[in-house]
Amino acid sequence: xxxxxxxxxxxxxxxxxxxxxxxxxxxxxxxxxxxxxxxxxxxxxxxxxxxxxxxxxxxxxxxxxxxxxxxxxxxxxxxxxxxxxxxxxxxxxxxxxxxxxxxxxxxxxxxxxxxxxxxxxxxxxxxxxxxxxxxxxxxxxxxxxxxxxxxxxxxxxxxxxxxxxxxxxxxxxxxxxxxxxxxxxxxxxxxxxxxxxxxxxxxxxxxxxxxxxxxxxxxxxxxxxxxxxxxxxxxxxxxxxxxxxxxxxxxxxxxxxxxxxxxxxxxxxxxxxxxxxxxxxxxxxxxxxxxxxxxxxxxxxxxxxxxxxxxxxxxxxxxxxxxxxxxxxxxxxxxxxxxxxxxxxxxxxxxxxxxxxxxxxxxxxxxxxxxxxxxxxxxxxxxxxxxxxxxxxxxxxxxxxxxxxxxxxxxxxxxxxxxxxxxxxxxxxxxxxxxxxxxxx
Amino acid sequence: xxxxxxxxxxxxxxxxxxxxxxxxxxxxxxxxxxxxxxxxxxxxxxxxxxxxxxxxxxxxxxxxxxxxxxxxxxxxxxxxxxxxxxxxxxxxxxxxxxxxxxxxxxxxxxxxxxxxxxxxxxxxxxxxxxxxxxxxxxxxxxxxxxxxxxxxxxxxxxxxxxxxxxxxxxxx
Numbered sequence: 001x002x003x004x005x006x007x008x009x010x011x012x013x014x015x016x017x018x019x020x021x022x023x024x025x026x027x028x029x030x031x032x033x034x035x036x037x038x039x040x041x042x043x044x045x046x047x048x049x050x051x052x053x054x055x056x057x058x059x060x061x062x063x064x065x066x067x068x069x070x071x072x073x074x075x076x077x078x079x080x081x082x083x084x085x086x087x088x089x090x091x092x093x094x095x096x097x098x099x100x101x102x103x104x105x106x107x108x109x110x111x112x113x114x115x116x117x118x119x120x121x122x123x124x125x126x127x128x129x130x131x132x133x134x135x136x137x138x139x140x141x142x143x144x145x146x147x148x149x150x151x152x153x154x155x156x157x158x159x160x161x162x163x164x165x166x167x168x169x170x171x172x173x174x175x176x177x178x179x180x181x182x183x184x185x186x187x188x189x190x191x192x193x194x195x196x197x198x199x200x201x202x203x204x205x206x207x208x209x210x211x212x213x214x215x216x217x218x219x220x221x222x223x224x225x226x227x228x229x230x231x232x233x234x235x236x237x238x239x240x241x242x243x244x245x246x247x248x249x250x251x252x253x254x255x256x257x258x259x260x261x262x263x264x265x266x267x268x269x270x271x272x273x274x275x276x277x278x279x280x281x282x283x284x285x286x287x288x289x290x291x292x293x294x295x296x297x298x299x300x301x302x303x304x305x306x307x308x309x310x311x312x313x314x315x316x317x318x319x320x321x322x323x324x325x326x327x328x329x330x331x332x333x334x335x336x337x338x339x340x341x342x343x344x345x346x347x348x349x350x351x352x353x354x355x356x357x358x359x360x361x362x363x364x365x366x367x368x369x370x371x372x373x374x375x376x377x378x379x380x381x382x383x384x385x386x387x388x389x390x391x392x393x394x395x396x397x398x399x400x401x402x403x404x405x406x407x408x409x410x411x412x413x414x415x416x417x418x419x420x421x422x423x424x425x426x427x428x429x430x431x432x433x434x435x436x437x438x439x440x441x
Numbered sequence: 442x443x444x445x446x447x448x449x450x451x452x453x454x455x456x457x458x459x460x461x462x463x464x465x466x467x468x469x470x471x472x473x474x475x476x477x478x479x480x481x482x483x484x485x486x487x488x489x490x491x492x493x494x495x496x497x498x499x500x501x502x503x504x505x506x507x508x509x510x511x512x513x514x515x516x517x518x519x520x521x522x523x524x525x526x527x528x529x530x531x532x533x534x535x536x537x538x539x540x541x542x543x544x545x546x547x548x549x550x551x552x553x554x555x556x557x558x559x560x561x562x563x564x565x566x567x568x569x570x571x572x573x574x575x576x577x578x579x580x581x582x583x584x585x586x587x588x589x590x591x592x593x594x595x596x597x598x599x600x601x602x603x604x605x606x607x608x609x610x611x612x613x
Contacts, residue, residue: 012474
């Protein structure tokens with residue numbers, strides 16, 4: 001703690017000079033110009049900054065490179081490659097030497113997307129929420145954890161303070177793989193008071209012994225959800241509190257079992273079990289989780305025909321296919337979905353799109369329909385999104401077209417989900433979608 | 442004139458910023474610390490002529506005022522009583538943002554704000570009883586009463602004596 005205070009003091013002194021003394025610039029760390037403090041965690045300072053090269057607002061997590069809290073650089077880089085709508089995007093990570101207020105520091109600088117809005121903890125307390133709403137929000141945060149686990153990244157410090165609810169209402173997990181596992185046991189009279197970590201409650205027994213695994217994240221996730229439902233971050237008592245269903249409680253009791261092997265196999269299994277406890281209607285949200293795992297491919301002829309245009313004039317009716325690349329469990333990886341899309345030009349590179357789901361093929365060729373309807377239901381509703389969905393379509397050299405969904409609103413009305421992105425490319429690159437006419441009609 | 446003012450601000454940053462940082466660190470969210478320190482320093486520089494009880498007491502009196510003003514903004518419908526209310530009372534959003542802090546900070550926050558300030562200035566910053574009284578704007582007897590109450594509560598909550606807690610505060 002003392003060391004971090006040294007960094008905070010030096011950086012703060014520079015920021016104060018910039019604020020109080022005319023003509024003094026804000027301090028720079030590498031290519032970032034620091035603007036203000038955002039917070040201080042167990043392993044680092046978080047500051048608001050601007051990436052001067054890309055003119056982009058970022059949040060920087062600063063930790064000492066020699067501290068165990070800094071995490072391995074390779075792990076940080078793995079995280080930087082991880083893209084998921086429920087994980088705060090890591091742009092870059094690097095080690096830098098910097099001099100602040102006359103003191104030299106060697107820092108690990110983790111540049112992340114700056115998310116507005118508050119924490120999941122604040123969201124839970126903001127107003128009275130139904131268990132279904134709370135579980136729905138946790139399902140999304142859990143999808144972020146599951147995606148990280150798929151990339152062999154264990155969070156090690158999941159708690160409601162490490163989930164930010166963006167201004168669009170989408171929860172995003174922060175602080176992946178960087179927290180120091182708080183190994184100290186609960187405070188005792190002998191323990192120095194300043195060293196007691198504040199997140200003990202979410203630590204699985206094996207994590208306390210320094211053996212944190214993905215199942216420890218599952219434990220922390222369950223305790224955080226129990227806390228959101230009951231107000232107490234503690235192992236659940238046998239009987240559910242008023243207003244919480246027995247079967248939801250049973251899921252949480254299993255996920256927070258002191259013995260790791262008694263918990264669910266993985267986060268996906270836990271999320272599926274949680275999803276099954278959700279009342280009908282609320283469950284649509286889980287499909288929205290799957291949406292982000294879809295990559296949109298296969299747009300025949302378009303690239304050749306419109307290669308000379310920055311934005312393709314693609315109004316009209318089209319067919320295309322989706323392939324599930326990563327899944328939160330609702331839809332198996334490898335599932336192909338067929339759709340027809342009606343695009344209406346809006347302005348510049350933006351189109352309104354109406355998408356109709358016409359079929360699904362599972363990874364072994366079987367037809368696979370779960371929550372996604374096979375009828376003429378618009379895709380927006382299929383994915384738990386209200387329509388119409390707007391797309392921006394831009395040419396991207398050599399790769400095809402980039403589709404960006406935005407202004408997509410969840411059925412529950414809780415938030416918008418603007419960040420879905422996929423690439424469409426000539427069919428030859430991905431193989432023709434089986435049994436579906438993907439030509440422009 | 443400006444040069445003198447800038448030099449004074451520079452001196453304040455050098456000498457008082459580390460102390461003001463931990464003072465605000467135990468009372469407001471991290472993201473508000475710098476703003477309140479900046480406001481404290483500007484008010485000090487502009488009103489230094491009014492420092493009738495010594496500059497140190499004047500500076501900490503301003504810092505206390507900034508905290509109370511901040512708390513009042515957080516709970517606009519109920520006037521903040523610094524002898525009764527604690528940082529934990531300020532509102533769910535504030536206290537929730539403070540949850541990540543350690544047990545020491547939470548123990549200090551559980552004290553009524555003026556008790557907390559008296560304890561930190563006396564045992565963390567080593568100020569004299571007279572200076573603490575002037576900073577808070579109360580009598581010597583009242584400061585002693587605040588300190589006794591704070592020490593007892595901290596001993597109960599943190600199982601540690603005042604000098605241990607004060608030293609831990611100074612390392613924040």
